[in-house]
Amino acid sequence: MRDFALEAYFSQWEFTAKHHMTASDAQSMSIQELLNLAGEGAQEELEQCWLGYTPTWGDEELRDLIAQNYERIQSSQVLCFAGAEEGLYVAMRTLLQPGDHMVVFTPNYQAAESVPEDIGVTITGVDLRPENDWCPQPQELKAAITANTRLVSVNFPNNPTGSIPSQELWMDIIEICRHHNLYLFSDEVYRGLELHPHHRLPQATDVYEKALSLNVLSKSYGFPGLRLGWIACQEAKLLGEMERYKHYLSICNPSPTETLGKMVLRHGSKIWEKNRQLIASNLDILDDFFAHYPHLFEWKRPQGGCVAFPRYLGAEGAQTFCQKLVQEQGVLLLPPSVYDTSYGPSHPQHFRIGFGRKNIQEGLEAMKGGLSV
Ligand SMILES: Cc1ncc(COP(=O)(O)O)c(C=O)c1O
Structure with missing residues (x-):
């Protein structure tokens, strides 16, 4: 498989750059902090956690807690995985055969196209463009569908742009899939971090x-x-096939992960609220920062998630800007090459910045040293 450009870049810089300013996760916490949040009995629950194999589908209570976050999903319709990445991999391997066709929106999280590509699938990209707030055009999705299209793959809130389609557009996308009897693979890993509840x-x-x-x-x-x-899905047969595939990969989730994961989900709304508050205050900081450099950046708040894809206007281009910034100031951003795709335009003026973590002020201070004022 071709290199996963984002992960390859992170292999070099994620734990060596002084200021990680492009993280795609919200602020994490230690086990101790989670146990404190989880309250009485949590410490004991962790200590009692049995370190044996666990069910391939995932612990029963865990799947139940996950299912409670859906309107129509029962715990039996949830299959757990080692991160989202294993779920994505297994779904593509299960759903797609060589010669199938699929549609993917670009720019995207690269695995969404690299895994199907490796299977031998033909792929058509539908561009997300800044002038449309990085949202797709339904007529372009319709035009991309062919007689052997099997799957449409989407990700909203989007990585890297933070875009979210309107409810109407979202239902249009679903109706197009329904009309053509297509599977819809919907990567919803940033759900919960919308700027506005609507x-x-x-x-x-x-x-x-x-x-x-x-x-x-x-x-x-x-x-x-x-x-x-996890993947939640109404089709029992497909879930069963994916479970069979997981037997060749992680087999089951680590039991401490399941124990701690249940604590997270029991307090999920509190954790989401905390993360949304941090993001809101980080976005105020970013608004202020970018307002000082209108000649260098085109910045617009994204609608959700904790990453954005602003435009760099400096003469050297965003690629050189990001590379110099990490080498000289220790500030890690993601350069545009990471989002190059074989199925859509590249965006050489854009870079990815993250705002889900604490202390972004320090990273921005360091960034100032690398800006041509
Ligand atoms: C859109 C998207 N999907 C999936 C993943 C993979 O997530 P995980 O680290 O949980 O496997 C990422 C990680 O960056 C992502 O941004």
Whole structure:
């Protein structure tokens, strides 16, 4: 498979750059902080956690807690995975055969296209463009569908742009899939981090019988170290096939992950609220920062998630800007090459910045040193 450009860049810089200013997860916490939040009995629950194998589908109470976040999903319609990435991989391997066709929106989280590409699938991209607030045009989705299209793959709130379609547009996308009898793979890992509650979309699996809703504790909850993701889906047969595939990968989730994951989900709304508050204050800081450099940045708040894809206007271009910034100031942003795709235009003037974590002020101070004023 071709290199996962984002992960390859992170391999070099994620833990060596002084200021990680492009994280895609909300602020995490220690086990101790989580136990304090979880309250009475939590410490004992962790100590009693049995370190044996766990069910491939995921712990029963865990799946029940996950299912409670959906309108139409029972615990039996949830399959757990090692992070969202394993879920995405297994879904693509299960749904797609060589020669199938699929549609993916660009720019995107690269695995959404690299995994199907490796299977031998033909892919058509539908561009998300800044002039449309990075939202898709339904007529372009319709035009991309062919006789052998099997799947449409989407991700909202979007990585890297933070875009969210309106409810009407979202239902249009679903109706197009329904009309053509297509699977809809909906990566919803940033759900919960909308700037305004009315931006929150119904989860695909709640409104479409052929949708797979991917989610995880990594992003909006802020616990990527737990590696706990899931797919919720109404089709029992497909879930069963994916479970068979998981037997060849992680087999089951680590039991401490399940124990701690249950604590996260029991307090999920409190954790989301805390993360949304941090994001709101970080966005105020970013508004203020970018307002000082109108000749260098075109900045517009995204609608959700904790990453954005602003435009860099400096003469050297966003690629050189990001590379110099990390090498000289220790500030890590994601350069545009990371989002190059074979299925849509590249965006050489854009870079990814994150705002889900604490202390972004320090990173912005360091960034100032690398700006041509
Ligand atoms: C849109 C999207 N989907 C999936 C993932 C994978 O998440 P995880 O780390 O939980 O496997 C990421 C991680 O950045 C992502 O941004």
